Amino acid sequence: MVELFFVSFRHISISGLIKGWSGLKNYKALLNNSDLIATVERTGIWLVVVVVATMALSLPLAQLMNAKFRGRKFLRYSVIVPWAASLVITSTSWKWILDPYYGIMNNILMNFHIIKAPIDLLGSPDTSFIMLLIVGVLVSLPFTSYVLLAGLQAIPHDILEAARVDGAGPWKGYWEIVFPLLKPAFLVASVINAVYVFNSFPIIWVMTQGGPGYSTDTTTTFAYKIAFRDQDIGQSAALAVGNFIVILIFIMLFLKLSKWKELDQQ
Amino acid sequence: MERVGPAMSLNLSLKSVRRIKGTTLSIVGLLVSFLFLFPYVTMLSTALKPVSTITDIPPSYLPKSYIWSNFIKVFQELPFGMYIKSTLIISISTMVLGLVVAIPAGYYVARNNFRFRTPFLLLVLVTQMFSPTSLLIGIYREMAVLHLINTYLGLILINASFNLAFSVWILTSFFKTIPVEIEEAASIDGASKFQTFAKISLPLAIPGIVTTAIFTFIAAWNEYVVAYTLASSPSKQPFSVGLSLLTGYYEVKWNYLFAGSLIAIVPIVILFISIEKYLVSGLTAGSVK
Numbered sequence: 021m022v023e024l025f026f027v028s029f030r031h032i033s034i035s036g037l038i039k040g041w042s043g044l045k046n047y048k049a050l051l052n053n054s055d056l057i058a059t060v061e062r063t064g065i066w067l068v069v070v071v072v073a074t075m076a077l078s079l080p081l082a083q084l085m086n087a088k089f090r091g092r093k094f095l096r097y098s099v100i101v102p103w104a105a106s107l108v109i110t111s112t113s114w115k116w117i118l119d120p121y122y123g124i125m126n127n128i129l130m131n132f133h134i135i136k137a138p139i140d141l142l143g144s145p146d147t148s149f150i151m152l153l154i155v156g157v158l159v160s161l162p163f164t165s166y167v168l169l170a171g172l173q174a175i176p177h178d179i180l181e182a183a184r185v186d187g188a189g190p191w192k193g194y195w196e197i198v199f200p201l202l203k204p205a206f207l208v209a210s211v212i213n214a215v216y217v218f219n220s221f222p223i224i225w226v227m228t229q230g231g232p233g234y235s236t237d238t239t240t241t242f243a244y245k246i247a248f249r250d251q252d253i254g255q256s257a258a259l260a261v262g263n264f265i266v267i268l269i270f271i272m273l274f275l276k277l278s279k280w281k282e283l284d285q286q
Numbered sequence: 287m288e289r290v291g292p293a294m295s296l297n298l299s300l301k302s303v304r305r306i307k308g309t310t311l312s313i314v315g316l317l318v319s320f321l322f323l324f325p326y327v328t329m330l331s332t333a334l335k336p337v338s339t340i341t342d343i344p345p346s347y348l349p350k351s352y353i354w355s356n357f358i359k360v361f362q363e364l365p366f367g368m369y370i371k372s373t374l375i376i377s378i379s380t381m382v383l384g385l386v387v388a389i390p391a392g393y394y395v396a397r398n399n400f401r402f403r404t405p406f407l408l409l410v411l412v413t414q415m416f417s418p419t420s421l422l423i424g425i426y427r428e429m430a431v432l433h434l435i436n437t438y439l440g441l442i443l444i445n446a447s448f449n450l451a452f453s454v455w456i457l458t459s460f461f462k463t464i465p466v467e468i469e470e471a472a473s474i475d476g477a478s479k480f481q482t483f484a485k486i487s488l489p490l491a492i493p494g495i496v497t498t499a500i501f502t503f504i505a506a507w508n509e510y511v512v513a514y515t516l517a518s519s520p521s522k523q524p525f526s527v528g529l530s531l532l533t534g535y536y537e538v539k540w541n542y543l544f545a546g547s548l549i550a551i552v553p554i555v556i557l558f559i560s561i562e563k564y565l566v567s568g569l570t571a572g573s574v575k
Contacts, residue, residue, distance in 0.1 A: 098318075
């Protein structure tokens, strides 16, 4: 127990350490960094697009995973693979698929006559960030849809049945009866997913290293670059404090949503 | 007969509607499955290609000839055995250390209603949200002070502490499901507190312990950022780091690279599927039910 307390508190003390080293000078340097504003904006887009798209897609996906049909087990196991597999390996594979010369994505796009000549999807700032967003959504979906699936399975069968028979039409019945019951799962999945997405490092690092230039960096990879490539620990720590605060906000949200007082009484 | 006719045909058409619906769902399900498996199928296809055809332009979807021996040759072509050894050392030690800390902690929390229990559980939960990425500089400094940079021990300690939240939560909920009456009966029979724990509660919590062990093992197996930052010598690098560095070289032997990756993925996916049931409840800590 003592050791556990020690470890739990240690994370907090690390942030204390971070604050200890970085004076106002580092914050000034950070604010004067010409790439900062674009990176912060991009991080916002990254967070919002990936989380919104993930949540919007995981609802029908969870529904599909819950429906009865031949091959459902196969679907459930397929969805779990990107969750279990190392993100580094998955991202490496996507990088290879998107390779301008040897990757098969260009092949597919050309076979479907979407493009005429091979393009370097990860090479130009416009397309590379879009590719990262797509991969980000694909690797986030397993967790959120499994949480929603658990939520769906917890809804009593007769309620689902009633929603269908009610005569209000399946669509209306779904939004008025089923979705409100799923809402807690939906909100918790969103917040936890937002934390994962915000912290996400391997996808961007493996596929583009934030490049070309700084064009696909988020504050997480940017902080890494400043610290371990440019060796400006102070400035990076200042940014890390910013990141830390963002995560704290998410945690407050999570605590508000999770009704933690009841949670201990189970 | 005339009356039965329409009823029967109605029955039939209902059946066929249901069948069509089932088939449509199956097809949609299969397409969605393929989308998720796509990167891994590509890896398999690339891993089986002969090395000379890897850089064909345009690339072929499937190998022209299937070279299964690539899965064995990867051990000679790449320092794959070394990476696997490091990954195993780190993952197994993380798992053991995690259990040693989390089992007593989970048991204590489940059985004792101490002051600040709820805040304590919350604090544990919150630590899960701070990924090592956001605390990397702090971790690096801390490890430098402790002289643990580029050591297995450093990585093991960090992995174990970042996975404690999940472990303690899962184990607490498992110990809670064991009725106190069983333990009371044992103590009436003269068993000491420790005997009760070791002989009664521990065996009953085996499913929870296995889940925790597998989860910690996988998390350590897949960990990247910390190892990437701390493990500078190749002999200390786990697979995730080794792989990402290998792709940076000018001439990448992608078929071997992906053969190795698949060897590293397949057991993990199987383990993961085996604990699927408990994952969601552990990661969302009871807030979903």
